[in-house]
Amino acid sequence: MPILDAFKDISLHDEPLGPYTWMKIGGPAQFLVRPRNPDELSEVVRYCHDEQIPVRMLGGGSNILVRDEGVSGAVIQLVDASFAQMSIDGATVKAGAGAALSQLISHSVKAELAGLETLSGIPGTVGGALRGNAGGRSGDIGQFVDSVTTMNAKGEISTRRGNDLWFGYRESNVDDLVILEATFALAPGDSQEITRRMRKLWIMKKATQPLSFQSAGCIFKNPRGLSAGSLIEQAGLKGIRVGQAEISDRHANFIVTHPNARSEDVLRLIDLARSKISEQFGVDLELEIKIW
Numbered sequence: 001m002p003i004l005d006a007f008k009d010i011s012l013h014d015e016p017l018g019p020y021t022w023m024k025i026g027g028p029a030q031f032l033v034r035p036r037n038p039d040e041l042s043e044v045v046r047y048c049h050d051e052q053i054p055v056r057m058l059g060g061g062s063n064i065l066v067r068d069e070g071v072s073g074a075v076i077q078l079v080d081a082s083f084a085q086m087s088i089d090g091a092t093v094k095a096g097a098g099a100a101l102s103q104l105i106s107h108s109v110k111a112e113l114a115g116l117e118t119l120s121g122i123p124g125t126v127g128g129a130l131r132g133n134a135g136g137r138s139g140d141i142g143q144f145v146d147s148v149t150t151m152n153a154k155g156e157i158s159t160r161r162g163n164d165l166w167f168g169y170r171e172s173n174v175d176d177l178v179i180l181e182a183t184f185a186l187a188p189g190d191s192q193e194i195t196r197r198m199r200k201l202w203i204m205k206k207a208t209q210p211l212s213f214q215s216a217g218c219i220f221k222n223p224r225g226l227s228a229g230s231l232i233e234q235a236g237l238k239g240i241r242v243g244q245a246e247i248s249d250r251h252a253n254f255i256v257t258h259p260n261a262r263s264e265d266v267l268r269l270i271d272l273a274r275s276k277i278s279e280q281f282g283v284d285l286e287l288e289i290k291i292w
C-alpha cells in the first residue's frame with residue numbers, strides 16, 4: 001500500500017487507536033491523519049481515493065470498538081479548530097462536525113435556544129451524532145437538523161436539506177464519507193427552564209448508565225418494541241465477564257472494560273449475548289456500535 005508521504009506533517013504512522021476511543025482498547029491505525037483545514041482534508045480524501053487507500057472517520061470514539069489487530073489505511077480525525085466553528089443566526093445554529101456535541105448544546109442554551117438539550121450527556125462530536133442520529137427517549141438530533149454539509153470520497157462538498165435528509169433510529173442517510181457541518185433549527189426558550197431540563201436528563205442518565213466506566217454506550221439497537229438491555233438481563237447475562245470485559249450490572253446493554261481488556265474479550269461477550277438472545281427469545285440483536 002502506498003505511504004501517505006505527502007501528508008507526513010499531519011499523519012501518525014501505526015498510531016494506537018485505543019486512547020482515542022471511550023473503550024480505550026484496540027490496535028493501531030496504519031495512519032491517523034489530522035488535516036489542518038477543509039482544503040487539506042479534501043486533498044487527503046482525494047489522494048486516498050485515487051490510491052485506493054481505505055478511509056475511516058473518527059469522531060469522539062464513543063461508539064466505536066477497534067479490533068485488536070487495528071485498521072489498515074487512513075483514519076481521519078477533524079480535531080483542528082477550523083472543523084469546530086459555531087455560529088448563530090436567529091434561531092438557527094451552525095456547527096462544525098468536529099465540535100463536541102456538549103459544546104453545541106451549551107452554545108445553544110446560552111443563546112436561549114431550546115431543543116438540543118434533550119441530547120445532554122451523550123458523548124462525542126457533532127459529526128458522530130449526525131451519522132448515527134444520536135438521541136434517547138426524549139428525542140434525537142435529526143429532528144433539529146436543517147441542513148448537513150458533507151464531503152464525498154472524491155473531496156467534493158455538497159449540502160443537503162429538507163426531504164433529501166432522512167434520520168431513523170440510530171441511523172441516517174448522511175452517508176457521504178465526511179460530515180463537515182450542519183445547521184440546526186431551534187426554538188427560543190428560557191435558559192433557566194432549558195437548564196432545569198438538562199439537569200433532569202443528566203441525573204436520569206447517571207442513574208441508569210455506567211458512566212464512570214469505560215464503555216461505548218449501548219452495544220445493541222433495541223429491537224422494535226423491545227429493550228435489548230432487558231432481554232440481556234432476562235437471559236441472566238448481567239454482570240457476566242469474558243476476560244476483562246463485563247456486561248454492566250447497571251445497564252445490561254453496556255459492556256464495560258477493566259484494565260488490560262482486549263477487544264477480543266468484548267467481541268466474545270457480544271457473540272455470547274447475541275446467541276443467548278437468539279436461542280431464548282428468537283430475536284436477532286443488531287449492533288449499535290461500529291466495529292472497526
Ligand SMILES: Cc1cc2nc3c(=O)[nH]c(=O)nc-3n(C[C@H](O)[C@H](O)[C@H](O)COP(=O)(O)OP(=O)(O)OC[C@H]3O[C@@H](n4cnc5c(N)ncnc54)[C@H](O)[C@@H]3O)c2cc1C
Binds near residue numbers: 060126136
Ligand atoms: C457513556 C456513553 C453514553 C452514551 N449514550 C448515548 C445515548 O444516550 N444516545 C446515543 O444515541 N448514543 C449514546 N452513546 C453512543 C455515542 O456517544 C454516540 O453514538 C455518539 O453520537 C458518537 O459520536 P462520536 O463523535 O464519538 O462518534 P465515533 O464513535 O467516533 O464514530 C461513530 C460513527 O460516526 C462516524 N463519524 C464520526 N465523525 C464523523 C464525521 N465527521 N463524518 C463522517 N462520519 C463520522 C464514524 O466513522 C463512526 O461510523 C453513548 C456512548 C457512551 C460511551
